Amino acid sequence: MTPALEITGLSKTFGEKIAVDHVDLTVPQGSFYGLVGQNGAGKTTTLSMAVGLLRPDGGSARIFGADVWSDPSRALSMVGVLPDGLAMPERLTGREVLTYLGLLRGLPKAVVAERAEELLSVLELDVAEKTLVIEYSTGMRKKIGLATALLHAPRLLVLDEPFEAVDPVSAATIKTILRGFVAGGGSIVLSSHVMALVEQLCDHVGVIDGGRVAAAGTLEQVRGGRSLEDTFVGLVGSAGTGTKELSWLSR
Amino acid sequence: MAVTLTPAPAAATAVTAARTMAGMKLAVLRHSMSGQKAGLVATGGTLGLVLAGGTLFAAFQSGDLLAAAYAVWMLGWILGPVFSGGGDETLRPEYFTLLGLPPRRLAVGLLVGAFVGVAPAISLLALTGLAVSGVRRGPAAVLVALPATLLQLAVFVLLSRVAVAALGIALRSRVGAIGTGLVNGVILAALGQGWVFVIALGQAGGITPEASAVLRYLPSGWGLAAVEAAGAGNWGRAGLVLGATAVLVALLLATWAALLTRRVGAARASARSRRPMTASTASGAVVAKELRAWSRDLVRTHQLTFSVAYGVFFAAAPLVLGIDAMLPWAGPIFIVMAAAMTAGLYAVDGTALWLTLTVPGAADVRGRQRAWLLVVGPVAAALALACTAVTGGPWPMVLALTAALLGGGAGIVPLMSVYALVPGTDPHRRGGNPLRVSEDDGALTGMAYAVLALVALTGAPAAVAVALYGWAGVAVGVATGVLCWWGFGLLAQRRLHARGPELLQTMRTGKRPAAGPGSRGNGGGFDELPKRERIIVGVCMTIAAIPLFPQGVVPALIKINDGGTRSWFLALHLPEVFQWPVIAMMILLGLGAYGTGAWIFYRHRRR
Incomplete structure (x- = not known):
């Protein structure tokens, strides 16, 4: 079966810094894939290259077999993306953002209206009907971002830090939506540095460290008998780094 | 977590805060003085030096001329930031919110930081015209010129800051945005059409006594008024004017401090009722989005x-x-x-x-x-x-x-x-x-x-x-x-x-992005220039035509053919003696701009 997302030898260098160094990852169809790593490990860079937002220096990314860089219209129509920290059309309300994007993607007007209504109500954004996106809180921004990723009914979701700054109630809603999406045959890749969350949601894990894949496979294969956090610290933490204390903070 | 923080050095004195901010500003300026930025600062600085030189020249001519020059400097300080992205924002009030500094102390610190830079240095040079003016009037006037210079510079810098802060608050409401747009447009157009007023002034027979008085009543003329009063031996008046300037500085500082506390959050859009999007095509959706942004x-x-x-x-x-x-x-x-x-x-x-x-x-x-x-x-x-x-x-x-x-x-x-x-x-x-x-x-x-x-x-x-x-x-x-x-x-x-x-x-x-494997040179050479150089070259090459042809060659032809029209040809509106020099200067300016553009272009191509 064609993988939902297949990344082969992706590389990116910014100036002197090698951000991503020949990363290979395979996300099988129907899997819930967690990409973990420290800040600056290369997660965002890898995901950006995988969905056509950043041109790689080398390597390729295929979404259900369609190459993101040589066949973008087919590849990108099958993926929904939630990037981390990028702007939205800020002077629109949530509903207007969804209407705009739906029409941009060529969906019929009635379908757009129906889906926008449903997404806004499920994500509890319909209470802020008159609020412009620029006035949204960080959690609301994540939710409207997720709504834009889901709007065109993609078969693969690529989510960069979807739970960062999201309150527990909204997080529970998002988790339910994502689990339902996978149960319905969809595939998800999400990045996070919260190990507990990845253990709770994902069935596949990839560990990125210093721009390289340190480990990848099913959750059980990667963590073995230990917790994911212990495995992760063992993989990426350098030996002998004891936790240092700040002398002036304790009395 | 039971952490007791020792009382942080919250009692940082105004002097410490000010010195730290000045140091910070210097450090930022030093770090940003690399290659292209340095070139741009040098260009701006040179232009400023020329203007300061002109002001000093005016100081040797007459008091009225100097007062007019300072009025223009003041307008520049107030309006400059409006057209260059909000002015000098090296040190932002937001950086210091968590320090809990009292607003006045924050304003003093930022003010000291604001004095560090190229623009204040050049303005200071222009303001030494006060000393020049003093020398022409006697030792007492020179003595007054020193505090007058510093106070006048403080007035300029503070007026600029208050204008930016006030504008920032005005831009939070629709009425404010429209109002400031109108005022700014009128003022900038007036500067662009300055020749009209110069000629109107000429028709009225030079700077009239009324205009001369007005120029000294403007905050830009107070320093000069003090120097002139001292030169005339009127110590009471000189002291009064200096005192008034000091009070103005204090008032502006207080205003700025008050405005700084109100500077929170970005510009708000109005929260009126939203009309639903009626577009039904992709292109229509982009139009609808853009119109809403407008x-x-x-x-x-x-x-x-x-x-x-x-x-x-x-x-x-x-x-x-x-x-x-x-x-x-x-x-x-x-x-x-x-x-x-x-x-x-x-x-x-x-x-x-x-x-x-x-x-x-x-x-x-x-x-x-x-x-x-x-x-x-x-x-x-x-x-x-x-x-x-x-x-x-x-x-x-x-x-x-x-x-x-x-x-x-x-x-x-x-x-x-x-x-x-x-x-x-x-x-x-x-x-x-x-x-x-x-x-x-x-x-x-x-x-x-x-x-x-x-x-x-x-x-x-x-x-x-x-x-x-x-x-x-x-x-x-x-x-x-x-x-x-x-x-x-x-x-x-x-x-x-x-x-x-x-x-x-x-x-x-x-x-x-640095030119890497993914980027192709466009072959033209223009694209390979660093951005600033590209913009400078582009501006030189496009603007140069204006002084060269419509303000240089065309009026020259009209003059040679003895045509009657004057239209918008600056030279033809001037007294006869100035006409040929101005035409020559315009042609030189145009050629100079073309030359500068070409020089920057080829210098970078050769590398």
């Missing part, structure tokens, strides 16, 4: 009202001299100014570009072009028709230019916006200064001028055609307008598709 972003409202006010007032200013020949140009001038103000069409949206990239084939550029035309077109048409109706002509020229420039603007604005992208700050991350839409405001200002010149050029074929063939030129205007809109739009769309990820990366990092 009506809801108060910065854009400000830009638009500014352009209208500028166009109308610039064209109407010569009415002071009884000349109505320029009035019909209000529409075309408005279009060119509106294009320049919207030069950062993609920059203002920041990283929202990613949405366009995830939908390949989205007709983003065409939608933005339509929205631009829908916003600028009706106003331009109304201005052109109304103003030309007042003067009764020249209809062919105005109609041809309106059509040509509208198309030119709708084409050049998106084209420049993607080809010479100046990365903008994401709207939700902008600081408390709503005028600041980019970290690279120098480049954005440069780009505005480049767009101004390029759009004006798109009107050239139509203007030539009307001059030669009359009404047939209107058809040429319509044709070139449509061609520019279609062709430049197509180029912009292609560029956006081909280089979209690079453009997004530029927005994300605020830097242009």
Whole structure:
């Protein structure tokens, strides 16, 4: 079966810094894939290259077999993306953002209206009907971002830090939506540095460290008998780094 | 977590705070003084030195002239920041909010920081004109000149800060945005049409006693008034004026401190009821989004009202001299100014570009072009028709230019916006200064001028055609307008598709990507120049034509042929003795600009 997302030898260098160094990852169809790593490990860079937002220096990314860089219209129509920290059309309300994007993607007007209504109500954004996106809180921004990723009914979701700054109630809603999406045959890749969350949601894990894949496979294969956090610290933490204390903070 | 923090050095004295901020500013300036930035600062500095030299020259001439010069310096300090992205923002009040400094102490610290820089240094040099003026009047006047100089500089710097802070607050309401747009447009147009007032002044027989008094009552003239009073032996008056200046400085500082505490959050859009989107196509959706940005972003409202006010007032200013020949140009001038103000069409949206990239084939550029035309077109048409109706002509020229420039603007604005992208700050991350839409405001200002010149050029074929063939030129205007809109739009769309990820990366990092394996040289050489050099070259090459031809060669020809018209040819409005020198200077200026552009271009090519 064609993988939902297949990344082969992706590389990116910014100036002197090698951000991503020949990363290979395979996300099988129907899997819930967690990409973990420290800040600056290369997660965002890898995901950006995988969905056509950043041109790689080398390597390729295929979404259900369609190459993101040589066949973008087919590849990108099958993926929904939630990037981390990028702007939205800020002077629109949530509903207007969804209407705009739906029409941009060529969906019929009635379908757009129906889906926008449903997404806004499920994500509890319909209470802020008159609020412009620029006035949204960080959690609301994540939710409207997720709504834009889901709007065109993609078969693969690529989510960069979807739970960062999201309150527990909204997080529970998002988790339910994502689990339902996978149960319905969809595939998800999400990045996070919260190990507990990845253990709770994902069935596949990839560990990125210093721009390289340190480990990848099913959750059980990667963590073995230990917790994911212990495995992760063992993989990426350098030996002998004891936790240092700040002398002036304790009395 | 039971952590008891020792009382932090919250009691940092005003002196410490001020010294720290000055040090911080110096450090930032030192770090940013690399290559291109240093070149730009050097260019600006040289220009400033020339102006300061002119002011010192005025100081040797007469008190009235010096007072007028200082009034211009003051206007520059107040208005400069408005047109260069909110002025010097090296140290931002937001940086220090968590320190819990009292507002007044924060303002003092920021003020000291504000004195560190090139602009204050040059202004200080210009203000030594007070000492020059003092030397001409006697030792007592020199003595007064010293405190007067420092107080006057403080007045300039503080007026600038208060103006920016007040504008920032005004731009939070629609009425404020419209009001400041009108005022700024009128003032800038008045500066652009300064010659009108110089000539009006000349007709009135030099600086009248009333004007002379007014110049000294302006805050810019107080230092000079003190020096003159001391020179005349009137110590009481000198002391009074100096004291008043000190009080003014204190008042401005207090005002600024008060405004700083109100500087929170970004510009708010109005929360009126939202009309539903009625678009049903992809292109229609882009238009709907853009139109909403136009009506809801108060910065854009400000830009638009500014352009209208500028166009109308610039064209109407010569009415002071009884000349109505320029009035019909209000529409075309408005279009060119509106294009320049919207030069950062993609920059203002920041990283929202990613949405366009995830939908390949989205007709983003065409939608933005339509929205631009829908916003600028009706106003331009109304201005052109109304103003030309007042003067009764020249209809062919105005109609041809309106059509040509509208198309030119709708084409050049998106084209420049993607080809010479100046990365903008994401709207939700902008600081408390709503005028600041980019970290690279120098480049954005440069780009505005480049767009101004390029759009004006798109009107050239139509203007030539009307001059030669009359009404047939209107058809040429319509044709070139449509061609520019279609062709430049197509180029912009292609560029956006081909280089979209690079453009997004530029927005994300605020830097242009280094030429790597993914980027191809465009062969022209112009594209390989660093951005600032590219903008300088572009501006030189496009602006140079104005002094060289219409202000240099053409008036020279008219003079040789003894033609009667004076129109907007500066030289021909001056007294006879100045006419040839001014024409020569204009030609030299034009040639110099071409030369500078070519020199920078070839110097970089050779590397």
